[in-house]
Amino acid sequence: MAEFEPDDFETDFWKGAEDRSGWDDLEPGKTLKSHPVTLSKEVIQRYARSIGDLNPLYFDEDYAKGTRFGGLIAPPSVHALFLFACTDHDHFMRTPGTVNMGQNWWLQRPVRPGDTITLEARCLDKLIRKGNIFAIHDNVFRNQHDQVVCSGRGWTMRPY
Amino acid sequence: MPETLAYQDIDVGWQFPGPKVAVSREMIKEFAAASFDHNPLHWDDDYLAETTFAGHKKFDDVIAHGLMTYAIMTRAMTDWLWPDVGEHRRLETRFRQPVYPGDEIEVRGQVVDKRETKQGRWLVCALTVTNQRGETVATGDALAELLA
Numbered sequence: 001m002a003e004f005e006p007d008d009f010e011t012d013f014w015k016g017a018e019d020r021s022g023w024d025d026l027e028p029g030k031t032l033k034s035h036p037v038t039l040s041k042e043v044i045q046r047y048a049r050s051i052g053d054l055n056p057l058y059f060d061e062d063y064a065k066g067t068r069f070g071g072l073i074a075p076p077s078v079h080a081l082f083l084f085a086c087t088d089h090d091h092f093m094r095t096p097g098t099v100n101m102g103q104n105w106w107l108q109r110p111v112r113p114g115d116t117i118t119l120e121a122r123c124l125d126k127l128i129r130k131g132n133i134f135a136i137h138d139n140v141f142r143n144q145h146d147q148v149v150c151s152g153r154g155w156t157m158r159p160y
Numbered sequence: 161m162p163e164t165l166a167y168q169d170i171d172v173g174w175q176f177p178g179p180k181v182a183v184s185r186e187m188i189k190e191f192a193a194a195s196f197d198h199n200p201l202h203w204d205d206d207y208l209a210e211t212t213f214a215g216h217k218k219f220d221d222v223i224a225h226g227l228m229t230y231a232i233m234t235r236a237m238t239d240w241l242w243p244d245v246g247e248h249r250r251l252e253t254r255f256r257q258p259v260y261p262g263d264e265i266e267v268r269g270q271v272v273d274k275r276e277t278k279q280g281r282w283l284v285c286a287l288t289v290t291n292q293r294g295e296t297v298a299t300g301d302a303l304a305e306l307l308a
Contacts, residue, residue: 009196043194051194051228051235052235055238068243068307076234081195083197085196097199100226102253102255103227107248
């Protein structure tokens with residue numbers, strides 16, 4: 001499998017916005033389209049730097065090898081990246097104006113450089129509260145050994 | 161405290177510090193690039209000026225990603241759990257106020273419960289993120305599984 005090419009990622013979220021499901025179109029429970037992504041050490045390290053997390057477990061191979069992890073790993077919040085890297089331009093998370101209200105993730109095992117991550121993503125529920133419209137989504141992330149690395153839910157406020 | 165913390169060393173009420181981070185437009189931009197979340201809420205002033213939510217509420221400025229706050233909160237756990245104390249098993253967050261460029265946010269943690277199950281030793285931790293005005297911008301429930 002080809003490694004994920006960050007330079008090929010479409011950063012203009014307005015492009016193709018008309019192809020995305022709005023809140024009305026979201027069908028709770030239906031699995032959404034996604035594709036596996038193989039992450040390089042560089043992409044993981046750029047992510048870690050962006051949050052100011054310079055833990056040597058992400059950067060120092062010799063140090064990491066000497067720990068119980070046995071090698072480099074990724075920060076536990078790296079799944080933020082998969083929500084976008086594993087989905088196409090028409091995925092509803094890219095809708096401009098999507099506001100993250102909360103998130104819960106269970107972290108089963110670390111992601112490592114070279115892992116190929118598959119995302120199983122759904123809108124699980126949707127609701128209207130205090131005049132705003134919300135979607136609940138659940139995500140399960142698996143590695144190339146079909147082991148779950150992380151699972152959890154998010155809660156977003158959606159634009160009308 | 162011993163060099164490597166064990167379950168028996170930590171009591172309910174134990175407090176631990178988390179990161180203190182000065183949030184800037186540059187940091188938000190870097191997080192957008194690193195996480196591939198380029199939602200205009202995080203960079204487009206014109207979009208924010210014309211976008212309202214229920215009750216005609218608007219954001220005052222571009223906002224930081226909720227997941228950036230989430231990521232900073234995980235550091236409050238991994239900074240002391242990894243590599244030898246335990247696993248950071250879970251984090252549930254609620255983003256209560258927007259985080260804007262110019263804000264300085266600080267995470268603080270406290271052990272609020274400890275439990276042993278058949279196979280595990282667990283610490284339930286409450287995380288609070290405040291800004292420079294003392295406002296709570298996010299809260300979290302975290303779970304640590306201790307190795308010893």
